[in-house]
């Protein structure tokens with residue numbers, strides 16, 4: 001974090017040129033063992049409470065536009081334009097409308113800004129456990145998120161003692177429910193700690209780091225203002241301008257681990273929000289047709305697998321939690 005972006009990029013490029021060798025180190029083997037245990041635990045937990053796992057579509061005519069400053073990847077598909085999924089949100093709603101409670105372990109691609117290379121928290125290619133629940137509120141989704149995190153942590157503590165010891169990581173025990181702070185409360189707390197954040201935008205990385213550093217347990221930030229998120233996060237009927245959404249934040253400075261929301265699923269409202277966020281509705285033809293026919297209300301979230309692994313293992317950077325990681329601006333195997 002303290003390195004200048006250029007120097008950091010050069011050093012990281014040198015390290016990541018050798019990424020295919022990293023898998024032979026004890027550190028990386030322990031990390032991936034822990035990742036596997038966490039993923040197995042999350043899958044079993046979700047299946048035990050009635051979720052069905054589906055294989056994720058990873059290309060299509062449109063993808064999630066709500067990716068906070070990152071760019072989408074576009075490619076030629078037999079003379080037409082296709083996107084690589086930046087998140088499976090649109091397909092999650094389609095799947096939920098047929099199956100009720102679903103999840104994907106979904107690869108996502110986002111061309112993050114170059115300065116994300118030194119954030120320790122961004123990968124261009126990552127995997128998200130992305131779930132959606134029909135007829136649920138964002139409070140229902142948060143309850144699944146905290147249970148999911150606890151299931152992963154408890155399993156790792158039970159099954160990966162040797163690996164945690166090798167990494168020098170001691171994991172505490174948490175029990176739900178986690179604390180919830182509104183976006184407004186977080187801005188206030190940041191101000192008290194000498195950091196000003198403009199109202200109405202996403203909380204910047206350095207401010208999120210600070211708030212995460214202050215806390216000693218995972219917690220939620222809820223109720224972001226409308227300008228900060230994509231068209232699919234639902235606005236509260238009784239509090240115009242406030243979204244029924246959330247981020248799950250890890251403590252100790254690890255920052256955001258998951259984000260989710262209750263969905264706007266009504267055709268007219270989605271059209272209005274698309275106009276507001278500058279999206280071209282013509283590109284979303286299949287999605288809008290689905291909404292016009294009608295889908296159930298829902299809520300869901302995505303939890304980043306490599307960020308979870310970084311937190312569980314106590315790693316400096318998220319790229320340490322992935323085989324042959326792709327970091328913004330770094331050309332590597």
Ligand code: ASN
Nearest residue numbers: 087259260261300301302
């Ligand atoms: N997965 C997130 C959600 O369900 C969306 C995202 O990754 N941008 O809301």
